Amino acid sequence: MADELLKSTNLPHDPERATLEGKNKFLGFWFFLGGETVLFASLFGTYLALKNSHLDGVPASELFGLGLVFIMTMILLTSSLTSVYAMYHMKNNAPKKMMLWLGITVLLGLSFLGLEIYEFNHYVNDYGHGFTTSAFSSAFYALVGFHGAHVAFGLGWFILLMVRNWKRGINLYNAPKFYIASLYWHFIDVVWVFIFTVVYLMGVVG
Amino acid sequence: MSATATKKAGFGSVLWDYLTTVDHKKIAILYLIGGFFFFILGGLEAMLVRIQLIQPDNNFVSAQFYNELITMHGTTMIFLAAMPLLLALMNIAMPLQIGARDVAFPFVNALGFWLFLIGGIVLNISWFTGGAPDAGWTAYTPLSIFSEGHGLDYYSIGLQIAGFGTLMGGINFLVTVITMRAPGMTMMRMPLFSWTTFIASVLILFAFPALTVGLFLLTFDRLFGANFFDPSMGGNVVIWEHLFWIFGHPEVYILILPAFGVFSEVIPTFSKKRLFGYSSMVFATVLIAFLGFMVWAHHMFTVGLGPIANSIFAIATMAIAVPTGIKIFNWLFTMWGGTLRFTSPMLFALGFIPSFTIGGMTGVMLGAAAADFQYHDTYFVIAHFHYVIVGGTVFGIFAGLIYWWPKMFGKVLNEKMNHWFFWLFFIGFHLTFFLQHFLGLMGMPRRYWVFLEGQGLDLFNFISTIGAFFMAAGTILFMYNIVWTAMKEPKASGDPWDGRTLEWAVSSPPPHYNFKQLPLVRGLDPLWIEKTEGNGKMQPAEPLGDIHMPNNTIIPLIMSIGLGIAGMGIIYQVDNPMWWIVAVIGFIIFFGSMAVRSLKDDLGHHIHKEDLEKEGDGSNG
Numbered sequence: 097m098a099d100e101l102l103k104s105t106n107l108p109h110d111p112e113r114a115t116l117e118g119k120n121k122f123l124g125f126w127f128f129l130g131g132e133t134v135l136f137a138s139l140f141g142t143y144l145a146l147k148n149s150h151l152d153g154v155p156a157s158e159l160f161g162l163g164l165v166f167i168m169t170m171i172l173l174t175s176s177l178t179s180v181y182a183m184y185h186m187k188n189n190a191p192k193k194m195m196l197w198l199g200i201t202v203l204l205g206l207s208f209l210g211l212e213i214y215e216f217n218h219y220v221n222d223y224g225h226g227f228t229t230s231a232f233s234s235a236f237y238a239l240v241g242f243h244g245a246h247v248a249f250g251l252g253w254f255i256l257l258m259v260r261n262w263k264r265g266i267n268l269y270n271a272p273k274f275y276i277a278s279l280y281w282h283f284i285d286v287v288w289v290f291i292f293t294v295v296y297l298m299g300v301v302g
Numbered sequence: 303m304s305a306t307a308t309k310k311a312g313f314g315s316v317l318w319d320y321l322t323t324v325d326h327k328k329i330a331i332l333y334l335i336g337g338f339f340f341f342i343l344g345g346l347e348a349m350l351v352r353i354q355l356i357q358p359d360n361n362f363v364s365a366q367f368y369n370e371l372i373t374m375h376g377t378t379m380i381f382l383a384a385m386p387l388l389l390a391l392m393n394i395a396m397p398l399q400i401g402a403r404d405v406a407f408p409f410v411n412a413l414g415f416w417l418f419l420i421g422g423i424v425l426n427i428s429w430f431t432g433g434a435p436d437a438g439w440t441a442y443t444p445l446s447i448f449s450e451g452h453g454l455d456y457y458s459i460g461l462q463i464a465g466f467g468t469l470m471g472g473i474n475f476l477v478t479v480i481t482m483r484a485p486g487m488t489m490m491r492m493p494l495f496s497w498t499t500f501i502a503s504v505l506i507l508f509a510f511p512a513l514t515v516g517l518f519l520l521t522f523d524r525l526f527g528a529n530f531f532d533p534s535m536g537g538n539v540v541i542w543e544h545l546f547w548i549f550g551h552p553e554v555y556i557l558i559l560p561a562f563g564v565f566s567e568v569i570p571t572f573s574k575k576r577l578f579g580y581s582s583m584v585f586a587t588v589l590i591a592f593l594g595f596m597v598w599a600h601h602m603f604t605v606g607l608g609p610i611a612n613s614i615f616a617i618a619t620m621a622i623a624v625p626t627g628i629k630i631f632n633w634l635f636t637m638w639g640g641t642l643r644f645t646s647p648m649l650f651a652l653g654f655i656p657s658f659t660i661g662g663m664t665g666v667m668l669g670a671a672a673a674d675f676q677y678h679d680t681y682f683v684i685a686h687f688h689y690v691i692v693g694g695t696v697f698g699i700f701a702g703l704i705y706w707w708p709k710m711f712g713k714v715l716n717e718k719m720n721h722w723f724f725w726l727f728f729i730g731f732h733l734t735f736f737l738q739h740f741l742g743l744m745g746m747p748r749r750y751w752v753f754l755e756g757q758g759l760d761l762f763n764f765i766s767t768i769g770a771f772f773m774a775a776g777t778i779l780f781m782y783n784i785v786w787t788a789m790k791e792p793k794a795s796g797d798p799w800d801g802r803t804l805e806w807a808v809s810s811p812p813p814h815y816n817f818k819q820l821p822l823v824r825g826l827d828p829l830w831i832e833k834t835e836g837n838g839k840m841q842p843a844e845p846l847g848d849i850h851m852p853n854n855t856i857i858p859l860i861m862s863i864g865l866g867i868a869g870m871g872i873i874y875q876v877d878n879p880m881w882w883i884v885a886v887i888g889f890i891i892f893f894g895s896m897a898v899r900s901l902k903d904d905l906g907h908h909i910h911k912e913d914l915e916k917e918g919d920g921s922n923g
Contacts, residue, residue, distance in 0.1 A: 101905055116481065120406040124477040127507055131469060135511035138548070142519065142530065142541055149536030227528060231536035234528035238519065253900075260901050269903065 104265030107189050112275035115268050125276040129283050136287050139239045140294060147299070149231035154223045156232070156299030165296045168211050169288065172247075175204035176285040179278045186274055191265045194274070198258055201281065205251045212244050236295065243291055246284050253277050322854040324408035325814055329415050330393035331710055334703070336419050337386030343426070344378035345777060347371045352734075352770040355763050358755040365751040369436035370453065372749055374426075376439025377457065380553070381464055382422040384695050388560045389414075389471055391702040392499045394710050395567075396475065398805035399493045401484025401823060403816045406477035408852040409899070414471035416862035421464025424866050428456035438749060440550070443531035443542040447523045452873055455524055458517045459869040463862070465510050465517070472506030475499055484804070485843040486823030490584070493803045493827075494577060495702075497584055498563030501591045502556045508595070509552035516545035525876050540605060547598035555594040557691060559587060561698025562629060565651045568701050569633050571799055572648040573640030576827055579632040586625035586632075593622045603674045612671040619669035626662055630655060645799070646720035650701035653728045654693060661689030664739065679749075682742025688735045700727070700780075707787075708794035708810040716791060719783040723776045730772025737762040802830035807840045815849045818914055849909040857895050864891030 101115070108114045113122050147156060182197035216237070219225040227237045254277055261270050311319075320328060351371050354362045363371065397405055405411050428434045435457035437446040446454050479500040483492070492500075520542070522528035529535035531542055570577045577583060599607060599615040633655060642648070664686040668674055677683060700723075707715050741762050746753060753759050797806040804821060805812075807829045819842035825831050832838055871885025 102903070120477050120481055123480060124407060124410075124473050127473045127476050131473070131507045131511045134508050135515055138512045138515035138545055142515070142545075145538055145541055146530070146536065149538070151536050227522075227526065231529040231532070231538070234522065234530055234537075238522065238528070238530075256897060256900055269905065273900070 101269045102264075102267050104189065104191075104267050107266065107268070107271075109187060111187065111189075111266060111268055111271035113272070115272075118268065118272035118275075121272045121276055125279055129279065132283060136239075136242070136290070139242055140290065143235040143239045143295065146231040146235040150233070151230040153229045153233060154225055156236075156295075159219065159223055159225060160296050160299045162296060162300055164211060164215060165292060168208055168215075169292050171204050171208045171211070172285055172288050175201045175208070176282055178204065179281050183275060183278050186266055186271060189266055191261075194266065195258060195262065198254055198274075202251055202254050202258075205247055205254075205281075209244065209247055209251065212240075212247075240291060240295065243284065243287055246287070250277070250281050250284055253280070319854070321859055322856045324404075324412050324852045324854055326393045326397050326405050326408070326411060327710070327811060327814070329411055330390045332415050333386045333390035333393060333418075334710070336415070336422065337383050337390055340378050340382035340422055341384075341387065342777070344375050344383050345774065347375040347378065349770060349774060351375060352767040354751070355753070356767040357764065358757075358760055359752050366433070366436065368751045369438075369749075370429075370434040373435045373438055373441075373453075373457075374429075377425065377435070377461070378422075379691075380439065380557070381461060382418070382425070384557050384691070384699070385468060386415075386418055387699045387703070388502075388557065388695070389418075389468075391495075391564065391699070391706060392475060392502075392560060394706050395702070395805055396496045396499045397478060397482070398709065398808065398812065398816060399496045399803050400479065400482065401487050401804050401817060401821050401828075402478060402482035403820070403849065404482075404852065405474055406482055407474045409855060409858060409904075410470045410474045412855070413858035413861060414467040414469075414474065416858045417467025417470065417865065418464045420862040420866040421460045421462070421467060423460075424463060424869050425456055425460030427870075428453050428460075431456075440546060441520065441542075442546075443520070443523075443539040444533065446520060446542075447531050455521070455873040458521045458524070459873055462514065462517045462521070463865055463869055465513055466865075467862075468506055469510045469514075472503040472510070475503040476507065479503075484817075484820045484823055487804075487828075490581065491823060491826050491828070493563075494566035494580070494583055494587075495560070495563035498559040498566075498587055501587050502559045505552045505556045505559070505591055505594065509549045509556065512545050513549035516542060516549065519545070521872070525872065540602075543602055543605065544598070547601045548595075551598040551601065552591075552594045554687075554690070555591060557695045558698075559590065561654075561695045561702075562587065564698045564702035564705070565633060565654060567803065568647045568651045568705055569636050570827070571705075571801055572643045572645055572651075573637045574643075574800075575636055575640040576802070576830070577632070578635035578638075579628070580826060582628055583632055586628040589625040590622060593618060593625075597622065600669055600671075600674075603671045604678045616669050616671040620666050623662060623666050630659060646715075646717055646724055647701040647705040649721065649724045649728075650697045650704075653724065654697040654701070657689060657693030657697065657728075657731070661686060661693055664689065677742060679747055680742035681738045681746045681748055684748050685735050685738035685742060688731075688738075692731055692735070700724075705799065706805070708798050709805055710811060711788070712793055712811045713787050713791045714794045714798050715787045716783050719779060719786070723780045723783065726772050726776030726779065730769045730774075730776060733769025733772060734766050735769070737765055741766075797829075802827040804828055804840070807832075813917065815851060815909055818849075818917075819846055820844050846911055846914060848911055849914065850906055851909060852906045853904055855899075855904070857899050861892055861895045861899075864888050864893075864895060868892060 111118075113119050150156070178197050178201045182194045182201060185193040185197060225233050227234060257270070257273055257277055320332060323329060350363060351368070354360050354368055393411070431452065433451045433453045435441065435449070435453040437449050437454055441454065441457055479492070479496060519528070519530045523530050523532065529537045531537045531539050533539060566577055566583060597615055597619045599611060600619045603612050633651075664682070668677055668683065668686055704715055704720055707713070741759060744758060746759050753763065794810045796809045798810070799806070804823070807821060808816060821828065821840035822843035829840065832840055865888065868885050868888025871881045871883070871888055874881040875885060
C-alpha cells in the first residue's frame, strides 16, 4: 500500500483526489479558504471604515499611483495562470514541465513581493506614510500587509515542495500537496483583485 | 489501545503516548482534562466574585483584582472550558456515531488540542507576571487599548493561539462528517449530535476569523503603535465591537448547538423512542446557525446604530426563538408516551428544558431593542446568559460526559452520586441566577466591584452567593465520583445504556481502530434497527482486511510550544527589544516543525488482517 502511494506510474487523471487523504485535503483546504475569506472580509471592512481617517497625512487619492500597482496586478494574475499550467502538467504526469512552470510562478511571485516592498518603502520614505501615522495608514498596511504575508508564505510553500520533490516524480502522495498549494495561490490572487479595486482604484477615483 | 493495555505500561510511555497521540479518543480525553482544569479555574474565579458580592460594601478582594476576576472568569469559561469540553464530546462521539475509523485530519486534530492548551496557559501566565486582563471578557476598546500592564496583551495573544486551535478542529470535523461516514450512513441518517457537530464546525469556520482579525488589530494597537481604535488618531472604537460580536454571537451557537445535540441523543435513548421530528430538528439546527450570523448587533443596541439597524437586528433576534421552539417541542414529544428512565444524563436533559426556556424567554425580552436600553449592562443580562450557557451548554456537557463516560474510560460513573450532583447543581444554579433577573431589573449594574447598603439588593445577592456554593459542592462531588468510579465501579459493557446509535455497537472503550469491519447502516438509529429487526449486532459492510492508521507524532506539541514562545516574545518586545530574539526563536520552532511535517513522508501504518483476527470482534458480543 505504502509503496503504491509513492509510485509515479499509472497515475489516474486526477491524482490529487484519487486517495481518501487527497480528497480530504482538497475539501479541507476549500473550507480553510472559506475561513480566510472571512478574515480578509473583516480586514476590508476595517479598511473601508477608516480609509478617510488620514488626519494630517497624505490622503489615498494623492498617495496611490496606478502604474506600479497595475504592473503588480498583471504579474500576480500571470502567476496564477502559470500555476494552472503547472497543475495541467501534473495531471499529465510530466514532473519536469510542472517544475518549470512552478519555477516561473515563484519568480513572478517574488517580483510581485519585491515591487510591494519597493512600494511600501516609497510610501514611508517619500510620503511619511508609516504604519503608525494615522488610522488610515494602519488599516492600509494591515490589509495589504496581510496579503503580502500570504504571498510570502505561498512562495515558501512552493519552494519547499519543489525542493522536496525535485528528484522524484509525481505520485498519489505529493499530488494533493501541489494541488492545494496552487489553490492557495489562486486565492491570494483573487484577494489581490479585490485589493486592487477597493484600495487602489477606489482610492484614486472615489 | 484499550485502557487495560496502557495500564500495564510505565508512566513514561503512557505520557509519551498521550503527548504524541493522533487518536481521536485520546484527544477527547486530553480535551476533557484540559477543559475540566480550566472549568475549575473559572469556577474558582466565579466563587471569589460571588464572595465579594455576598454583602454590601464588601472588601474581600480589591477593585483591580475584581476586574481581573470577572474578565478571566468569562474568558476562561467560554474559550478554555466550554469549547474544549464540547470538543471532547465531539471527539469521542462523532467519529464513532458516523462509523468512521478516525477523523479526516488526525494530525490537525492533535494540533488543535495543543494550540488550545498552550493558548490557555499563555493567557493564565498573566496572573503571575503583573496582573491578568482587566477589561471584561469582551475587551471593549478604548478601555482595552489603554489598560496598563501586559494583561490585555496576554488576552490578545493567548486567545489568538487558542483560536487557531479551534479553527483547526472545526475544519477537521467538517471534512470528517462529509467524507468519512460508514456505508449507508447518509446525511439524513446521521445522529443529531453529529449533525450539530457539523453545523457548529461551520459556525467555527466562519466566525473565528473575525475574532482573529479583531485580536490582531488589538495587538497592533497595543504593541506596535497602530491606530485602529484610538479616536485621537482617527481610529474607531466601534469596529472592535462589530468584529468581536460578528464572532461572538455565532460563538454562543457554537456553544449551544452541540449541547442540543447531546440532549437529542440522551432523550431518545432514555425514552426508548426515536427522536420526534428528526428532519425538523436538522432543519432547525441549520436555521439557527444561519440566523446566528445576522444578529450580532443586538449586543450593540445602545451604541447608537440608529432605529432602522436596531429594528432589523431585533426582529432577526426574535426569529431565532422559532427554530429553538421547534426543538423544545420535539424533545417534549419524544418523551411523550415513551418508556422513561430517569438516569442522571436524562435528569440533566429534563432540567435543561425549563431552564433553557427561561433563558430563551429573557433573550426575546433583551431582543426588544427599546426595552434593552433598560436591561443593558445590568444583572438581568448576567442572569439571561447564565441561564442559556449554564442551563443549556453546561447541563449538556455534564449530560454528555456522563452519557459517553464509558466510551472514554470503560466505566459508568456512579449513578447515585450523579443524582446528588445533579440536584445540588440544579438547585444551586437556580438559586444563584434566578434572583439576578430581579437584581438587574432593580438597577444593579454588572461588573461593579461593590454595591451600596440599603438599596434592597442585599438579600438577593446573599442568596445568589449561597447558590454558588451549592454548584461548587456539586462539582466537587462529581470530581469525587470520577475518582471513586475509577477505583470501585466494575467495567462497563459496550452498550450500558441500551443505546440506539453506532458508538454503542463497539466495546467500551473501543479498540483504537474503532471498527474492525465498517458497519452497514440501514437507517436512522442503526443499532436500534439491528436490535429490533436483526440479531442485535451491526452487519459488516466489508470483508475483514488490513486497516490503515495514522502514525503518532510529537510535531503538534512542538509547533504549539513554538507559537507560545513566539507569543511571549511579542508581548515583551515593547519593554526590551531583546525579546525579539525569543519571538524569532519561537517562530523558527513553529515554521520549522511545520516544514518538517511537510517534508517528511508520513504514510501511516497498517494493522494486518491476521492480527485483527487474533483480537476479539470489538463489538458487544
